[in-house]
Amino acid sequence: MIMKKITLSLALCGFLFVGCTNEATVSKDSVTEQKANFVAAEEIGLRKQSVKDEKIVETKGVPYSVDAPGTSKKIERSFDNAPPMIPHDTEGMLPITKDSNQCTGCHMPVVAKDMGATPIPKSHFTNLRKEMGEKGRDLGEELYQGRFNCSQCHAPQAKLDPLVKNNFKPDFKNPNAKFQSNLIDSINEGVK
Numbered sequence: 001m002i003m004k005k006i007t008l009s010l011a012l013c014g015f016l017f018v019g020c021t022n023e024a025t026v027s028k029d030s031v032t033e034q035k036a037n038f039v040a041a042e043e044i045g046l047r048k049q050s051v052k053d054e055k056i057v058e059t060k061g062v063p064y065s066v067d068a069p070g071t072s073k074k075i076e077r078s079f080d081n082a083p084p085m086i087p088h089d090t091e092g093m094l095p096i097t098k099d100s101n102q103c104t105g106c107h108m109p110v111v112a113k114d115m116g117a118t119p120i121p122k123s124h125f126t127n128l129r130k131e132m133g134e135k136g137r138d139l140g141e142e143l144y145q146g147r148f149n150c151s152q153c154h155a156p157q158a159k160l161d162p163l164v165k166n167n168f169k170p171d172f173k174n175p176n177a178k179f180q181s182n183l184i185d186s187i188n189e190g191v192k
Ligand code: HEC
Pocket: 068, 069, 070, 071, 072, 073, 074, 075, 084, 085, 086, 087, 088, 090, 093, 094, 102, 103, 104, 105, 106, 107, 115, 116, 117, 118, 150, 151, 154, 179
């Protein structure tokens, strides 16, 4: 039994050793072949510039919406309960800081109707980290702090010709979902 084990280990060692030497001695032919299949740094990305060159990484001249809030056209949601994208100008509003959040000035439910803005939904006044029904989950009129930084999820949009076409087509459960969310009512769908 012991002998068998020793022979087996010896055989294994031998096998590994052969494996190693094989790797170490890559034939000249395969190096030439690899070079022929080599992709140049300029060909890797869509911007056709060396991936090592960071100079033109920054996107300049992107035509974001300049329509003032109240004059822009809402954008169809990407899918059921997707965060709506910002259709209006955000000049002077970003970045949101601890002391300055203009978004809430128009979108808090108490003022939104008068401003003609979509009110921040119930889901943003809920602490989803707590169990359903647990005290403290429903925050009433207090915005959950995890939702304070609006632009983390809601982004301004620009009209551009995408380099890669997106063929995704959403299937809305009902036509209203294209311009409205109902996450707080449907979040437990399918959960017993
Ligand atoms: C001066 C008021 C005002 C401010 C400030 C404002 N918004 Fe708006 N927002 C509106 C109005 C009004 C609309 C509806 C579209 C329109 O009429 O232009 C809107 C639309 C939106 C929508 C689309 C809602 C939907 O139903 O599709 C999102 C998302 C949004 N705003 C997010 C933000 C964020 C994030 C900020 C802060 C960076 C912000 N807004 C600041 C007034 C405002």
